Amino acid sequence: MTTALLQVVVFLAAAAIAAPIGRFLRIGAVLGYLAAGVVIGPYVLGRYYALEDADQVLHFGEFGVVLLLFVIGLELRPIRLWSMRSAIFGLGAAQLVITAFILAAIGVALGLPTWQALFIGLALSLSSTAFALQVMEERGELTTRHGRLAFSVLLFQDLAAIPLIALVPLFALGGEEPKMDLGSAGLAILTIAGVILVGRFLLSRLYRLVAATGVREAMTASALLTVVGVALIMEAVGLSAALGSFIAGALLADSEYRHQIEADIAPFEGLLLAVFFIAVGMSIDLSVLVAQPWALLAIVAGLLLVKTTVLYGLGRWWGLANASARRLGIILSQGGEFAFVLFSVGMFEGVIGRDTASLLTLAVTLSMAATPLLLLIDDVVARALKPAPPDYEIPPEGEQHVIIAGFGRFGQIVARVLRARHIPFTALDTSIAQVDFVKRFGAKIYYGDAGRIDILRAAGARKAQAFVLAIDNVDASIRVAEVVRENFPDLPIYARARDRIHVHRLLDLGVTIIERETFLSALELTRQLLRGLGLKPDEVTRLIATFRRHDEKRLYDDYKIYTDQEKMRANALSAAVELEELFTKDIQDLGDGDSPASGERRDDRGSVG
Template sequence: MAGSSELYSPFLSDALVILGAAGIVIPVFSRFRITPVIGFILVGLLVGPFGLGRHVFDYPWLSYITITDPGGLDVFAEFGIILLLFSIGLELSFDRLWQMRRLVFGLGSLELIVTGGAMTFILAAIGQRFDGALALGLALALSSTALVLKITNTSTPVGRAALAMLLFEDIALVPIIFLLGALAPNAAGGVGDLLNTLLLGAGVILGLLVVGRFGLPRLFAQAARTKSPELFLAASLLVVIVASLATAAVGLSPIVGALIAGLLIAETEYHSEVEQITEPFKGLALGVFLITIGMSIDLRVVAQNIVPIVTATVGIIALKAAVTGMLLRLMGARRGTATETGILMSSPSETTLIVLTAATGAELIQPGTAQFWQIVTAIGLTVTPLLALAGRSMGRRVDGVEAPTAAEEAATGRAVVVGFGRVGRLVADMLEHHGKPYVAVDSDADLVSEGRRQGYSVAFGDAARGNALVALGADKASAVILTMDEPVSAQRLVRKLHAQFPDMPIIARARDASHAAELYRAGATLAVPEALESSLQLSEAVLVNLGVPMGPVIASIHEKRDELRDLIMEEGGLAERPRLRSASLKERMG
């Protein structure tokens, strides 16, 4: 019995609760097409110290299904935010960030200054001391990076505007905390410390840029050559942790280092694989962060102060939505974009809690005041997904347009070529010759590096694992073309793609007629047997050489190809399945 009690620990108990919550929340909420964000927050509310944890002493068995050490989760929650900023960097590039500079330093700075100033004025007017009002105004002006970027798509106008403001807020976090320290009654050397930190931070960032630019491609190339997903994952986590620790060591936020690490990897051909392989860790760590938000809500305190809490929450959301929307309109955004972005950015942030803690430590606000605004912040974070839905609906209503259909979105996508050997390269050449956008993916690091040097759009990734193809945009692709010479892998991948995207054209390379029949059964739209195609090409060459005009030859070759395809499908038991002729395939590909 002693041995079993030694094996049990609060840490293991908390880990089981978190993993159990993830196993329940994610599939259940996904089944009803509701973001898991709300589910994790509700789980935190239920199993935290103000939920079932309140009754552990009366019912000891509750310790097995509650969080016994809430403070122990903080490091995992912070790691989730770090991985989120890392993934944001992977979606960006230095070119794209430079193109966004007007939004980041123009819109972002205006949004923070105007919103923070308006809140400071209102709080000072209702009796809060000015330095405390300034601390609260800046804290509440911040918006949630963790939730907003989880909800929105950064390739849309709304996503780009939100990303720009959030990036500036993350950059401004360190100066804000130093400012609060300088305003403290017992402050000493605030401005000097800030300048020193900024100089050291600039040096560290420059060092990361130089080392990353020349070292990361070599590091990931070596990891890719091993064909070991574990080593690739280890290299990815090593990069983000080292970069975060480097910026944290000089007083900057670790999320700055994570963002830079993502930007550097985004410049390499391995960014899609890194994004895909770190996705589960980011999701779980973000789940922990959301659980900690739920645990901070004390429903008894909320019930006792329901009117002021609801008033404060609604007031902050309304003020931030109005200010952000107005600034976007002044900068030329459409009314619908301004409306949706304003509502999306209207709730407080996880970094609001950090600033509130710093303001309390600097004695600018009282602990009771901080607790009140922490509850308001937690409630605001909880309703953020609902605000996103409301903003999307109101934005469309303001513009008077409907959302694009899935077919319309897919029509604008690019083709995804799986495999970049001899056949994949030829397919890419033909797509490029006819002006069709594409991206190729291969798990051979040397093939990928050579292709990128020659100007091809090719990324490193293992298409058979996880959601690597989704990360490359397969969910919105015009078609997926499988060119690898691995029959079993091709069948499995066709089956997986057809299950995920039943309307997606899937064109697959087959070895022979029997393999083509298997691919059709797996869900391929079109299977091209190499043996039959070589026979048709040989027949075409013979007929042209014998003097038959090219037009009739090509027509007869197409007829024979369709006839052979019908025979293959009949032999595979798919006689009733609608055929996709060469002409209709051409139409779907544009």
């Protein structure tokens, strides 16, 4: 009991320490887990706390991969999966076939038997689903185009791993008959169909009954039971537990309990994935590293080079930009966790020897460790290759036009209306990436700082009819307003404000036509909310109009004292009481038959919304 608890303490300590250190060193949590596994493994500290079998830990940690695929299934609705079929079965299949063929050809050139080389090529062509998804999530790249394509490739690889594992005996030197005969294949197909049918019609009803009890622990237990149960059924017929968990998750993707299930599973998934990567690190045979260092480095370098090159080429063929295609190649360049399974089964079936299996397993592990480092190098290269933005673009000098400073969400809406009405405008933005992106859609936008007098003159500020200040950053907005007010005092400024303090600072500069960016949308949402709560239309209209008048009055009252926080706090308290009294009076007036107040706002000139 004491030894078991000691092992649990060691693993928890490794998981708790490795991830923060990995993030701090910017090498990623996964690489931190791998390093921690090496440290606590049998070749370093394992002998001091009676570590019995690192392989058992690895098998236990593989359940984290099963949970990961279940969560992925939850996120992937069947309709979305169908929409991704081209990338999954097109790009994914192309990557697997081309990579396996190239790696097998290299193996044959080095003297390996053809079937053995093909087996190794197929195993090494698989990437690590858990590793790649974790890295992309850490870096916020899952939602990018190359991130979505990477996910499609990984999904195809997970699907392909199942028949590969089943057909390992075909690669055996003795040419024995495969264990997966027609009867077994039929049983596997029927099992998958049965899981889909049961999950489709029973799982949601089961979770509805559990949810009705209101016992959260029962919901968590049901989610884990679903994953473990499907995994056991799949393994019983010789299929992958990971595939079964993915199917189960996908079947629940349309369930109203999807988010609750995901929240319940997430802690177990994260912890078991950490155990998996720590176990991978523990399984590294350091004696192989000492005995065959050059062969090991050659395999790792060749694997990374071949997979990165193939995926880069396929990414370009699929329409990715140069940087995105390079990123796709690096993210999926490592070997995968299914390679560990294939090498283990291949060794058992006599396809490869124990020494070869150990060497390849270590190579896959080191390829995982190399991926975050390659991504860091790619970040440095991307920054070095990125051309310096121009000083500014000189827009054509307009006449009787509108200048829009800031072309984000706010400025683009203004521009779309002006364009539809054929009112000329010149848009300026300080983000070269935003300028390049918007130009693709045919918008007239120029790179430049609207706070520079030379750029404003080049944009024809002297002949402009109006200046729209739509810059998101408050300090930058104030700086631009100062320049425009000082150099073009007759140019009307229509300003966007983030909050009340922003309004007050603009008022200090004499800008009076100001719209708070969320004010009107919040009022409209509140209007719909009150109607949904059952209030009568007249009462809703009057409440919204009263609040708007009161808030604008308070905004101007606050302006007189906005530099004094104590007075502002006192004013806020008294204003809340005053608003409550106004609402009470409005309700009484409605009861007396008064007509509702109009929601129309006064003349925009000199108003604040």
